[in-house]
Structure formats: C-alpha cells, structure tokens
Amino acid sequence: MRMVMIAAPGAGKGTQASRIATHFGIPHIATGSLLRSHVERDTRLGRTVRGYMDRGTLVPDRIVLRMVRRALTEAKAAGVGYVLDGYPRTPAQAGSVYQVAAELEMTADVALHLEIDDEEAVRRMLSRSAAEHRTDDTESVIRRRLALYHEVTRPVLDWYAERRILLCVDGMAPVDAVTARVLELLEVVEATPPVDRAPKIPLPALV
Numbered sequence: 001m002r003m004v005m006i007a008a009p010g011a012g013k014g015t016q017a018s019r020i021a022t023h024f025g026i027p028h029i030a031t032g033s034l035l036r037s038h039v040e041r042d043t044r045l046g047r048t049v050r051g052y053m054d055r056g057t058l059v060p061d062r063i064v065l066r067m068v069r070r071a072l073t074e075a076k077a078a079g080v081g082y083v084l085d086g087y088p089r090t091p092a093q094a095g096s097v098y099q100v101a102a103e104l105e106m107t108a109d110v111a112l113h114l115e116i117d118d119e120e121a122v123r124r125m126l127s128r129s130a131a132e133h134r135t136d137d138t139e140s141v142i143r144r145r146l147a148l149y150h151e152v153t154r155p156v157l158d159w160y161a162e163r164r165i166l167l168c169v170d171g172m173a174p175v176d177a178v179t180a181r182v183l184e185l186l187e188v189v190e191a192t193p194p195v196d197r198a199p200k201i202p203l204p205a206l207v
C-alpha cells in the first residue's frame, strides 16, 4: 500500500494514518511530526522551521521534500509501501513528490481525502491544543492554517482526481467509524493491481 493523505488540519489525518500504517505494516511518514521532533530537540533544522510552524505557515519546500525523499528511499530499501501524512500540501509539492516517487518506482496507489467542515476542525484542534500543548494550536493560528488549507492544499485534490486515484471519506463520523470505512476502501485498493496513471498536467520543477 502506497498512499498520501490530504485533509484539513483537525480532520484526524494523523490518527487515521497511524491506524492505516499499523493495519498494512507500512511506515507512517508524517511531515508535521518529523518537523516537530526537530523543534523539540532544538536541532539546527528545528530552529530554522520553528517560526514557520508557530505562525501556521508552510516550511520551505526544499526542507520538507528532503525529509520525504529520505523516508521514501528508506521505505523502498525496506521493500514496503508508505502512508504519507502532511505532504503534499500544494500543487507544486504534489508534482515534487510524484517525481521523487517515480524515480524510486514508488508512486502512490491512492490519495485519501478526509472531508470535514471548518467549525468541526476548529473545535477538534482547540481540544487537541488543551491535550497536547502544540504551539500552533491557538485559535488565530488554527484559523490561518485552515485558510491556507483552502487556498493552497485543496487544489491538490483536483490533481489526484485527474489521475483517478482520489478516494474521499466523510471525516465527520466518529473516529472508529472513519477507520472502519477507510480500511474497507483501502482493502479494495490493495486487492486491485496498482496502475501508475501518470499526470497529464505538466509537472512543476523540483525545488
């Protein structure tokens, strides 16, 4: 199983991705968690990205793409698939990850979209904020991240729809019901031979 997850912040992407990873025995590559771990360890990279994350803006793509490339290369070496959570977040990133994955013969079989409305996303992120103390879960930053999602991430869905690998699932249902539905659909994908439907739209240059 090779897949990417596209969803608004607060849609339950991380939870579902982790369950999918366990179910299929594949690595869960979460760009936000990888970046947060650098911030928490106060590495040089962490100091570079902290400001972007605290403001709820996107970290420069060359930094995130390097992490994704490394993780996909490791998955390839281990002979496994992947669930990529948090990347791509822009049409340019969709092009970049396609190129990196194509070089490794590891392009995604499916792009999973969890649909959720904005007010529910805000409600969930505020409750997560209380539990996890994430510095990017204040209401103003949450609103900015949602606006950014609508402006630059949602268009990525068209890109996957055009490649005919987009699956949409209602993310408003209780978390276990979402997992059950997602796994049911992914089992069908897994049983179907993968088809690499190359994008027809020109790819943006790699960063």
Ligand code: AMP
Pocket: 009, 031, 032, 033, 035, 052, 053, 054, 056, 057, 058, 059, 060, 061, 064, 085, 086, 087, 088, 089, 093, 136, 145
């Ligand atoms: P997440 O945990 O996926 O909500 O990501 C948390 C933060 O990490 C985002 O608000 C961005 O600042 C940064 N981030 C995660 N993934 C990406 C990406 N693909 N491109 C740029 N920034 C990212």
